[in-house]
Amino acid sequence: MIGNRKDGGWSPYLAGGLVGVLAICSALATTKLLGKTSYLGASTSFVRAAGFVERLVAPEHVSSNEYYAETKVRVDWQFMLVSGILLGAFLAALTDRSFRWESVPPTWQERFGPSVAKRAAGAMVGGVLAMLGARMADGCPSGHGLSGMMQLSASAFVALFLFFGVGVLVAGLVYRRRHS
Amino acid sequence: MTTEQWLGLVTGVLFGFLLQKGRVLRFDKQVGAMLLKDMTIFKFMLAAILVGMVGLHVLAGLEVIKLSHKPLNVGAVLIGGALFGTGWAVMGFCPGTSIGALGEGRWHAVFAIIGMVAGAALFAELYPFLERTVLAWKDFGKVGLPEVLGISPWPVVLVLWVGVVALFFWFEKKGV
Numbered sequence: 523m524i525g526n527r528k529d530g531g532w533s534p535y536l537a538g539g540l541v542g543v544l545a546i547c548s549a550l551a552t553t554k555l556l557g558k559t560s561y562l563g564a565s566t567s568f569v570r571a572a573g574f575v576e577r578l579v580a581p582e583h584v585s586s587n588e589y590y591a592e593t594k595v596r597v598d599w600q601f602m603l604v605s606g607i608l609l610g611a612f613l614a615a616l617t618d619r620s621f622r623w624e625s626v627p628p629t630w631q632e633r634f635g636p637s638v639a640k641r642a643a644g645a646m647v648g649g650v651l652a653m654l655g656a657r658m659a660d661g662c663p664s665g666h667g668l669s670g671m672m673q674l675s676a677s678a679f680v681a682l683f684l685f686f687g688v689g690v691l692v693a694g695l696v697y698r699r700r701h702s
Numbered sequence: 703m704t705t706e707q708w709l710g711l712v713t714g715v716l717f718g719f720l721l722q723k724g725r726v727l728r729f730d731k732q733v734g735a736m737l738l739k740d741m742t743i744f745k746f747m748l749a750a751i752l753v754g755m756v757g758l759h760v761l762a763g764l765e766v767i768k769l770s771h772k773p774l775n776v777g778a779v780l781i782g783g784a785l786f787g788t789g790w791a792v793m794g795f796c797p798g799t800s801i802g803a804l805g806e807g808r809w810h811a812v813f814a815i816i817g818m819v820a821g822a823a824l825f826a827e828l829y830p831f832l833e834r835t836v837l838a839w840k841d842f843g844k845v846g847l848p849e850v851l852g853i854s855p856w857p858v859v860l861v862l863w864v865g866v867v868a869l870f871f872w873f874e875k876k877g878v
Binding site for chain 1: 708711721723734752757761770771781785788795826844847870
């Protein structure tokens with residue numbers, strides 16, 4: 523169950539278990555150093571990123587928007603955490619030479635062909651829907667799926683069930699080859 | 703940078719490192735999970751939950767940290783959860799993994815990130831409307847499952863451990 527795998531990565535049980543340890547240490551560190559317990563999450567940072575972008579073209583609009591005011595458009599702990607994921611993934615990929623430039627993932631290509639434009643369109647439409655959903659539900663697979671479940675939050679059980687339940691249904695419709 | 707920002711960065715680097723080592727950042731792993739062909743994501747998430755929930759409840763029980771539940775706002779969680787599931791299947795990334803995927807060179811994640819930033823901007827515009835409608839339907843507040851059941855968290859932790867470990871053995875038996 524644990525150890526080296528044919529794709530060169532770590533066992534998902536080991537890597538996941540260590541994320542559990544990280545979540546515990548992070549809750550402790552934020553409480554001790556920042557005075558307030560913070561939990562791993564990602565999707566709120568996309569709101570802040572949107573706020574930064576919009577500020578470049580319409581600063582008044584951002585300052586008058588209720589949601590941006592509530593979220594506070596600034597480089598906070600979670601924004602740096604999400605930025606850190608980029609660096610951490612890059613470093614990990616370097617250690618086992620798994621860094622690859624990929625423009626269209628294999629599963630997508632099997633179903634929709636090698637067109638980058640199609641993949642871009644799918645990713646963007648999916649991204650808009652997913653983020654609308656994540657902000658409405660107040661969390662994503664990090665905030666609800668990991669942090670919420672670890673805390674046994676009632677909302678996390680419902681959210682994670684829907685994330686995967688609907689994901690399975692839609693993935694079945696989108697990626698399964700139709701037999702002629 | 704402030705202490706807050708440094709702490710976030712260090713935590714994020716470790717998180718990104720583990721996500722990459724667990725191989726869960728990839729489109730094919732995420733969609734593979736939703737097609738029920740590759741259980742890597744489930745193994746990773748459930749292992750994190752099993753370990754994390756014990757530590758967090760010990761620390762919360764000792765009143766060292768405070769739990770922070772997200773509200774069980776029924777309409778928001780149901781509609782938002784379904785929208786997220788739909789978008790996730792098509793995009794093949796979730797918010798955190800899209801950033802990590804970019805870090806390991808899967809540059810098409812850029813399109814997913816652009817879409818999600820646009821989605822966040824759209825949500826900010828829709829927020830006043832949603833506050834009057836979906837978000838106002840029924841909110842059970844920030845509750846934990848143990849409180850809902852009227853019991854201590856530990857029986858819930860135990861049941862999840864037993865159930866999830868059994869699931870792990872089943873995954874390995876099936877070779878998924």
